[in-house]
Amino acid sequence: MSAAHQALRTARRSGRELAVTVLDKGTHTSYSACGIPYWMAGDVASGDDLVARTADQHRAAGIDLRLGVEVVGADLVARTVTTADGTVVEYDDLVVASGAPAVVPGWALRPDGSAYDGVGVVKTLDDGAAWLERFRAADEGARVVVVGGGYVGVEVAEAALRHGFGVTVLTRGRGMSMLEDEMKERVNAALRDAGAEVVLGAEVTGLDTEGDRVTGVRWDGGSRPADLVVVAVGVRPATEFLAGSGVEMADNGALRPDPHGRIAEHLWAAGDCCEVRRRIDDAWVFRPLGTYATKHGRALGDSLAGGSLAFDGMVDTSITRFAHGDTYLEIARTGLSSAEASDLDVVSLVTEGTTTTGYMPEAEPIAIWVMADRTTRRLLGVQVAGGRGAGKRIDTAAAVLWAGGTVDDLAWMDLAYAPPFSSTWEVLGVAARRVAERI
Amino acid sequence: MSAAHQALRTARRSGRELAVTVLDKGTHTSYSACGIPYWMAGDVASGDDLVARTADQHRAAGIDLRLGVEVVGADLVARTVTTADGTVVEYDDLVVASGAPAVVPGWALRPDGSAYDGVGVVKTLDDGAAWLERFRAADEGARVVVVGGGYVGVEVAEAALRHGFGVTVLTRGRGMSMLEDEMKERVNAALRDAGAEVVLGAEVTGLDTEGDRVTGVRWDGGSRPADLVVVAVGVRPATEFLAGSGVEMADNGALRPDPHGRIAEHLWAAGDCCEVRRRIDDAWVFRPLGTYATKHGRALGDSLAGGSLAFDGMVDTSITRFAHGDTYLEIARTGLSSAEASDLDVVSLVTEGTTTTGYMPEAEPIAIWVMADRTTRRLLGVQVAGGRGAGKRIDTAAAVLWAGGTVDDLAWMDLAYAPPFSSTWEVLGVAARRVAERI
Incomplete structure (x- = not known):
């Protein structure tokens, strides 16, 4: 929808006429998938609150x-x-923005291909509504198993804890895969502090069931009874309809449009059905995030209508929060992980500090992992875990990565200081300085 | 003290011997002057908490x-x-780090040169202790007049309000001078919401007194009764002892060391007695902030002892907060003001948004002023005022300024998004994009 609206804006500005038709198999448009866990947690009152623009609003803007x-x-x-009903729709330009539905592994499905009762994913507004209904119907003390320890898994664990359920998080690796081990451990510790069980290295092998209902989850090495099972193991681009069309795709079916959203003549794509270009190592990576979809869509719409806006890639920034009771942890990352930098000679280090000057009552711990290239001193990656005010610090590191700056830039640049906000030498700068001193 | 410690560290690393003597006319070292208003407010329990390193700790590290x-x-x-007692101390290298005491205008002084009872500045730990004593001794409902609407003025107003005093803030201009008018107004509104009176355009002409005590403040156009008067009209470099030495100084007596802290052979300087170099316009400006002092001091100490660390200037970043009762406003700036960019052809705009996605319960308003160069598209300045999480966003803008980036960089770069932290297109990016669209 970003592409559609921007195309109309750009066309209008240059006096061109554009007829925009949007075909969507879903029941809602322009909703915040990222907001669904907070709706499930009770932070957001209604699914309607997650809808940025209704179908009527889109139509009022001239979109069919x-x-x-x-x-x-x-x-x-x-x-x-x-x-699906056999209708053939002609186009001058085709924009593929078909997104990426949640992956549902075979073990979650009954022989007829539908999920067992009590089992579901977290992706669409309908999924969110189904979860709220399941939460409402569940007994006090119901046991929720979350399969997947990524962003959605951690956020849904928070939502389930808020409802007073028993929560087990199963993760294939050592925790959130987008974090370094030292940072993963902090997230796992926060989940456990808040009362969740975290099982590492758990590859789910199957469900226990009674009739149509799930009653437990089994993995290599263990099992747990379960009343509800949240499947949060990732998403896959919805590009099957392009099979045989000759369009180049990544192994998982993702498209690779240029910064203007262009794939071929008259063919465009943006959003979760695409990979995005990571500026740091010029790699194509699959990061189905709303922020990239919105930016790339806008660039696409403008370019399609004759403009020149470009989405010049990303630096792999992401953020979340885990909050329950007295436990509060902000988690963010940007740049490469050490695994992604395995070809480079790097220096990395975790630095501990506080979110404000230590003597302020609101000071909370913060840990910052910084990685730099030993040869070029270029900043390569930063990860943050800590209390209120920790997470958004990642943007400063992202800005340095965006510019191709060095670890010295991050160490010495002019970051804001006042006691309620940082130590005199901002902790992000201290973390960078300590790495710089080890190069 | 940053310079002293770093010099010893660098010397030790290269096996050199250094004898470091520090002469200070005060009674404390290495304390956080920025923390004094929070001590006055009651956020910090003791002046000792503000001392980063005691005299004994410095001496234990080998400093005389x-x-x-x-x-x-x-x-x-x-x-x-x-x-002062006539002792002559020899040196091989002289480091001037004499700081900048608070300015006390003539109207605050009795004929003998001391301030009237009830009148004081906020700079040293002794000042802070004196204010706490005055606050303790004051009647409920005492009237406090704060002269000066800068960072210290606003922070001290907060402290006085917390004690239940009646507060009037007198400011010569339209509010905090480091902010654009649109942002000044938000600060003034917050002060007023919290119960303070704010008088703009007030140039103080004198005090009303009874014996040794202040009883009121007069300015061109008005007067108020006052039991206590906080003088927060700025600071001035303590470099009088260099008068006649031939050292080049700015009009206010500030020194201008190079990035290594070097002024001349065997003469070095850093900290509040110096101006600093602003990278954006390569101007010398007087910004006596702890963050510059610490960085420049460290570079100085390293360079003096044979190293090569440099303080490569600043981009004029600063931050504070005003909080009382339900009123909470974070305020930050970086880069040039419109007045400082008067020679350039600029585009600027205030954008309003929210600190998190709008549907989250913690969403608070944020206003962001962005200024860019119409010719080069270079980002020139950003100012922020808003709720929790607003202020430290300035660091992201500072990082762009540090790298000499454009308003398009800030608009399109990869800033972290999740509902508890930002809108899908981070509001800082939206603010930049709106300016970019107007170029």
Whole structure:
């Protein structure tokens, strides 16, 4: 929808006419998938609050929006798409923004292909509504198993804890895969402090069931009874309808548009169905985040309508929070992980400090992992875990990565200091300085 | 003290011997002057909490620290300094880190040169202790007039309000001079919401007194009764002892050392007695902030002992907070003001948004002023005023300024998004994008 609106804006500015048709198989548009865990937790009162623009608002802006319409095929030569009911829709330009539905592993499914009762993913507003209904219907002390320890897994664990449920988080690795081990441990510790069980290295092998209902989860090495099972193991690009069209795709089906969203003549793509370009190592990576979708969509819409806006890649920034009772941890990362920098000679270090000057009553611990290239001194990656005010510090590191700056830049640059906000030498700068001193 | 310690560290690393003597006319070292208003407010329990390193700790590190020793003259050829009691101290290298005491205007002083009872500045730990004593002794409902609407003025107003005093803030201009008018107004509104009176355009002309005590403050256009008067009209470099030495100084007496703290052979300086170099316009500006002092001191100490660390200037970042009762406002700035950019063709705009996604319960308003160069698209300045999480966003803008980036960089760079932290397109990026669209 970002692309659609921007295309209309740019066209209008240059006096061009554009007819924009949007086909979507879902029932809602422009909703915040990231907000669903907070809706599940009770922080957000209604699913409607998560809708940035309703279908009516899109239509009022001049977009021919058709919901509940699934595209099942595309003929890029004839320039038509075919919908599930056999309708053929012609186009001048095709924008693929088909997103990435949640992956549902085989073990979650009954023989008929539907999920067992009590089992579900967290992706659409309908998923969120189903979870709220399941939470409401569940007994006090119900046992929730969350499969997947990524962002969604941690956020949903928080939501389930808020409802007073018993929570077990199963994660294949040592915790959140996008974090270094030292930082993963802090997240695991926070989950445990708040009363969740965290099982590391758990590869789920199957469910226990009674009739249509789930009653437990089994993995190599253990099992737990479960009344509800949240499947949060990732998403996969919805690009099957392009199979056989000759369009180049990544192994998982993701598209690789240029900064303007262009894939081929008359073919465009942006959003969760695409990989994005990471500036630091010029790698294509699959990061289905709303912030990239919005930016790339806007660049696409502008370019399609004759403009020149570009989405010049990303530096792999992301953030979340885990909060329950007295436990509060902000978690963020940007840049490469040590695994992603395995070809480089790097120096990295975790620095501990406080979010404000230590003598202020609101001071909370913060830990910052910084990695730099030993040869070029270039900053490569930063991760943060800590109390209130910790997480958004990642933006400062992201800005340095965006500019291709060095660890010395981050150490010495002019970051804001006053006692309620930082130590005299901002802890992010101290963390960078300590790495710089070891190069 | 940063310079002293770093010099010893660097010397030790290269096997050199250094004898470091520190002469200070005060009674404390290494304390956080910025913390004094929070001590006055009751956020910090004791003045000792503000002391980063005690005299004993400095001495244990091998520094010959002599407190209560005022230097009154220097002979840069003979390489000696003279103290108030006539002692002549020889040196190989002289480091001037004499700071900048608070300015006390003539109207605050009795004929004998001491301040009237009830009148004081906020700079040293002794000042802080005196204020706490005055606050303790004051009647409930005492009237406090704060002269000066800068950072210290606003922070002290907060402290006085917390004690239940009636507070009037007098400011010469339209509010905090380091902010644009649109942002000044937000600070003034917050002060007023919290119960303070704010008088703009008030140039103090004198005090009303009874015996040795202040009873009121007069300015061109008004007057108020006052039991206590906080003088927060700025500071001035303590470099009088270098008068006649031939050292180049700014009009206010500030020194201008190079990035290594070097002024001339065997003469070094850093800290509040110096101006600093602003990278954006390569201007010398007087910004007596602890964060610059610490960095410049460290670079100085390292360079003096044979190292090469440099303080490569600043981008004019600063931050504070005003909090009382339900009123809470974080205020920050970086880069140039519109007045400082008057030679350039600029575009600027205030954007309003929220600190988190709008649907989250913790969302608070934020206003961001962004200024860019119309010709080069270079980012020139950013100012922020808003709720929790607003202020430290300035660091991201500071990082762009540090790198000489454009408003497009700030608009499109990869800033962290999750609902508890920002809107999908981070508000700082939206503010930059709106300016970019107007170029």
